[in-house]
Amino acid sequence: MSATDTLTTAPAAVAEAGDPLDEQAIRRDFPILSTEVNGRPLVYLDNAATSQKPRQVIQALVDYYEKQNSNIHRAAHTLAARATDLYEGTRTRAAAFINAPDSREIVFTRNTTEALNLVAYTWGLEHIHKGDEIIVSQMEHHSNLVPWQRLAEAREAHLKYVPLTPTHKFDVAAFTALLGPRTKLVAISHMSNVLGTIAPVQEICRLAHQAGAVVVVDGAQSAPHLPVDVQQIGCDFFAFSAHKMLGPTGVGVLWGRFELLEAMPPFLSGGSMIGQVQWQRSTWAPVPQKFEAGTPNIGDVIAFSAALDYLTAIGMERVRAHEREMTEYALHVLKEDHPDLQVYGPNDLDWRGGVVSFNMADLHPHPHDVGQLLDDQGVAIRAGQHCCGPLHLALGAPASARASFYIYNTRADVEALSHGLQLVKKTFRPRRRP
Numbered sequence: 001m002s003a004t005d006t007l008t009t010a011p012a013a014v015a016e017a018g019d020p021l022d023e024q025a026i027r028r029d030f031p032i033l034s035t036e037v038n039g040r041p042l043v044y045l046d047n048a049a050t051s052q053k054p055r056q057v058i059q060a061l062v063d064y065y066e067k068q069n070s071n072i073h074r075a076a077h078t079l080a081a082r083a084t085d086l087y088e089g090t091r092t093r094a095a096a097f098i099n100a101p102d103s104r105e106i107v108f109t110r111n112t113t114e115a116l117n118l119v120a121y122t123w124g125l126e127h128i129h130k131g132d133e134i135i136v137s138q139m140e141h142h143s144n145l146v147p148w149q150r151l152a153e154a155r156e157a158h159l160k161y162v163p164l165t166p167t168h169k170f171d172v173a174a175f176t177a178l179l180g181p182r183t184k185l186v187a188i189s190h191m192s193n194v195l196g197t198i199a200p201v202q203e204i205c206r207l208a209h210q211a212g213a214v215v216v217v218d219g220a221q222s223a224p225h226l227p228v229d230v231q232q233i234g235c236d237f238f239a240f241s242a243h244k245m246l247g248p249t250g251v252g253v254l255w256g257r258f259e260l261l262e263a264m265p266p267f268l269s270g271g272s273m274i275g276q277v278q279w280q281r282s283t284w285a286p287v288p289q290k291f292e293a294g295t296p297n298i299g300d301v302i303a304f305s306a307a308l309d310y311l312t313a314i315g316m317e318r319v320r321a322h323e324r325e326m327t328e329y330a331l332h333v334l335k336e337d338h339p340d341l342q343v344y345g346p347n348d349l350d351w352r353g354g355v356v357s358f359n360m361a362d363l364h365p366h367p368h369d370v371g372q373l374l375d376d377q378g379v380a381i382r383a384g385q386h387c388c389g390p391l392h393l394a395l396g397a398p399a400s401a402r403a404s405f406y407i408y409n410t411r412a413d414v415e416a417l418s419h420g421l422q423l424v425k426k427t428f429r430p431r432r433r434p
């Protein structure tokens with residue numbers, strides 16, 4: 001039995017090439033979208049935090065525990081072989097999804113955060129030395145920032161920040177000026193989870209490589225929403241999380257160039273990652289097993305195949321086009337209905353994904369109050385710093401409210417958000433004395 005035989009994952013509606021995505025048909029695949037919250041139909045706009053899961057993914061998880069559950073790469077029995085095939089099938093699919101040249105370059109981790117830490121603790125500790133420079137941008141998520149802060153501290157290296165342009169784009173000129181002979185590592189988010197800003201990663205890689213630096217791309221927000229081709233981007237490492245792209249929680253992917261992965265020491269050690277173990281020393285298994293110590297998250301990795309199949313069947317170009325349309329509509333409706341709203345991120349939709357973060361400039365309700373009042377109306381957004389403390393310092397805002405879109409969101413969802421904000425305003429507007 002091959003990995004592909006067992007999964008039936010096609011979305012309910014796969015349109016002809018070039019047709020827009022049929023979000024109503026897609027919505028029927030997501031059981032949670034028909035639940036009610038606080039007596040209202042759920043309007044889910046917190047996709048940058050985690051996406052909802054289609055029944056194909058839920059069913060793949062149930063099937064695994066009902067029909068395939070077994071440890072992988074070990075026992076000589078049918079179930080173990082079946083589970084191993086399925087687990088390795090996800091590796092092949094993940095490689096194809098980002099156009100990796102070799103599926104051995106796919107390492108399963110728990111999430112993007114662990115994938116980035118893996119690079120920091122292995123490649124980083126070996127290659128970063130006193131006085132070296134690491135470049136990140138001001139829009140980084142803490143997961144693509146704190147590991148580099150710790151690495152810089154451990155090695156007495158310097159962390160440098162690429163500022164945002166006034167229109168909240170990635171500042172290529174400032175980045176070029178920061179590059180120098182001591183630049184060893186550039187770690188950049190492909191798409192900001194607060195601003196929606198899409199970084200010009202191809203150009204960043206070209207410039208960084210000219211300076212002799214290695215480039216890590218944080219793809220937590222891009223892999224779910226944009227077509228990604230790591231060979232075209234030209235990066236050295238690329239990290240993403242299954243749970244933000246229709247898959248289960250507990251699965252992340254680190255892609256790395258084979259020769260880099262091969263030269264790196266292991267991250268965690270123990271079972272499954274060894275070649276031979278003797279009394280005093282051990283040797284390591286080949287890549288990628290060298291980086292997958294212990295029993296991995298087998299069931300969730302297998303169910304992630306269904307998510308990758310689902311997105312592949314729709315087509316990432318179509319996913320991107322739908323979110324672009326949602327973002328354009330949201331920016332338009334919010335501007336028309338709420339001219340007082342301060343919306344962050346670029347207006348240029350070529351450089352912006354489906355994330356809209358904002359503050360109410362005049363009434364100053366705390367974003368958490370905005371989130372709470374929207375939740376009362378069934379509208380789920382996120383409020384706070386979204387794990388981007390330094391970015392909020394740069395924006396001069398203690399926090400923000402954030403709506404983020406995915407394949408199942410509709411114009412009606414945008415309208416529900418705007419209507420909800422009217423009610424927030426009514427609550428916070430000072431009452432006139434009679």
Ligand SMILES: Cc1ncc(COP(=O)(O)O)c(C=O)c1O
Pocket residue numbers: 048049111112113114141143144189191192193218220221241
């Ligand atoms: C840009 C970005 N990077 C990294 C992460 C971390 O992802 P995870 O929590 O799945 O490790 C997130 C999560 O929100 C993110 O948006």
